[in-house]
Amino acid sequence: MSTTQPAALRIPPSGGDLDFLALGALIHRLDPGVVPFHKAQTLSVHVSGGEFNCAANLSDCFRLKTGIATAMVDYPIGDLIAERVQAMGVKPFYKMFTHDGAWGPNMAAVYSDRGFGVRPPVVFYNRSNEAATLLKPGDFDWAGIFGKGVRWFHSGGLFTALGEGTDEVIIEAMQAAKKAGAVVSFDLNYREKLWNARGGNEKALDVFKKIIQYVDVLVGNEEDLQKALGVPGPAVAAKSGLDPQAFIDMIGNVTKAFPNIKVVATTLREVHSTNRHTWGAVAWIEGQAYVTPVCELDVYDRVGGGDAFASGLFFGLLTGEKPEECVKLGWAHGALATTFPGDTTMARLPHVRAFAKGGSARIQR
Numbered sequence: 001m002s003t004t005q006p007a008a009l010r011i012p013p014s015g016g017d018l019d020f021l022a023l024g025a026l027i028h029r030l031d032p033g034v035v036p037f038h039k040a041q042t043l044s045v046h047v048s049g050g051e052f053n054c055a056a057n058l059s060d061c062f063r064l065k066t067g068i069a070t071a072m073v074d075y076p077i078g079d080l081i082a083e084r085v086q087a088m089g090v091k092p093f094y095k096m097f098t099h100d101g102a103w104g105p106n107m108a109a110v111y112s113d114r115g116f117g118v119r120p121p122v123v124f125y126n127r128s129n130e131a132a133t134l135l136k137p138g139d140f141d142w143a144g145i146f147g148k149g150v151r152w153f154h155s156g157g158l159f160t161a162l163g164e165g166t167d168e169v170i171i172e173a174m175q176a177a178k179k180a181g182a183v184v185s186f187d188l189n190y191r192e193k194l195w196n197a198r199g200g201n202e203k204a205l206d207v208f209k210k211i212i213q214y215v216d217v218l219v220g221n222e223e224d225l226q227k228a229l230g231v232p233g234p235a236v237a238a239k240s241g242l243d244p245q246a247f248i249d250m251i252g253n254v255t256k257a258f259p260n261i262k263v264v265a266t267t268l269r270e271v272h273s274t275n276r277h278t279w280g281a282v283a284w285i286e287g288q289a290y291v292t293p294v295c296e297l298d299v300y301d302r303v304g305g306g307d308a309f310a311s312g313l314f315f316g317l318l319t320g321e322k323p324e325e326c327v328k329l330g331w332a333h334g335a336l337a338t339t340f341p342g343d344t345t346m347a348r349l350p351h352v353r354a355f356a357k358g359g360s361a362r363i364q365r
Contacts, residue, residue: 008286009216009262011183011318016149018091019064019318021182023173024051024159025132026070026081027108029303029343034116046303047084048110048343050158050189053304056088056344057311061333061352064318067091067150069140069173071131075099077107088344095139097131104129114301115274121302125193133163140169142176152318153177156187156219157228160207161194167207174214183317186211187310188220188228205230217263217317218254219310222247224266225254241270244282244291251284262286263317265327267309267334268294275299277338281309281331285323292331293358297338304343309334311345312352325356332356 026049032040055066068085072078072094085092097105108127115121127133146153155170177184188208195204208228212218225231231253233246251264265283272278280294312333316326332355333347340346 009183009317010181012149012151012181014151016151017065017145018067018148018150020055020058020066020152020154020314021069021145021150021177022051022055022067023069023153023155023170024049025108025130025162026052026068026072026085027110028077028081029110029112031301031341032113034114036119037111037113037122040113044341045080046342046344047081048304050156050187050307051154052085052090053307053344054154054187054311054314055090056085057308057333057337058315059089061345061347062311062315062349064315065091067093067145069093069095069145071095071097071105071135073097073099073105073107073131081107093140093145095135097134105131105134107131112303117273117275120274123303127162127194130162132159133166135169136165137168137172140173142173146176146180146182150177150180150182152183152185152314154185154187154314157189157208157224158191158194160211161191161198161204163198167211170211171214174211178214183216184214185217185219185310185314186215187307188218188224189306190220190224190228192227201227204228212258213260215258215261217265217314218258218261219265219306219313221266222250225250229254229257231257242268242278242280242294244268244280244289247282248284248289251289265310265313265330267306267331274302277302279331279335279338281327281334283313283323283327283330285326288323290324290327292328295335297335299338301341302338304345305334305338307343308337308345308347328356329353 029046059066112123268280270278309330313330316329336347
């Protein structure tokens, strides 16, 4: 499949301060594992954020130089989160806030349990008085940051949904990224619960359309494209969650509405049970569609799988891999990410490349 040929994706050469810079909110996710949250007695803490996860993955697994621009609060939870950011090798650009000892502002908490078998995962939020919602234009020295050399800028729909000012911060950063010649990517990550608290789908459509005009690389599934961008759905429904044709058929509508977009990508997933998924991916890169093989996944923790896919795809594009290889690297890294606890990667690049080439679970001696 091809559509009108877009302009080529122009990625600045390496050598600057950062290969990849993300803008988004940092959160801590409290996870009791397979125990339902209302029966939990012990919890694991995972540091996360849709945008941060990509920066962490690209640093820890793919060994690129990455950064995160975000809000940070000077209290113990902020200290915990900052320590994890440092451990993943991500350079922070913090707008600091002072905690008042009682009410905040706070680093958001996300609560989830993994589910098991026929019992699905459960996710809910406490984002009250969240520091990231207080961010506003002018909080970051974008000219100074991009002036040192940044090849790729990334943000997403999770951060966009948080408050009235977050979309303005994203647009400010994207304008600076464009001026500096960086590639701009965006993961739609449409979350109904977050947008319902901010004004619903009508508000989301208005906000996303202002942002997407600056985007080169877009990540999002069929539902994201319809709900976040108002792009008409496919004429024929997909036969299954693994059928790429419905997504491919929508690309023409996306690029017609937003001709600046050069890459659109998504994962393909069919959920048989909480712990058993069939997994694939598809990407439209500069006028051509590429579809990965499918594989069966035994899922340990599905949170972060989509961000892991995006990270692998971005790595391939940043390092000049062939388009089909870029999509397979994303597919392979996303698959491996579901075998680890937490929201960020524990994979290594050789493992990703081996899986992308058809590797197996044989013991490595």
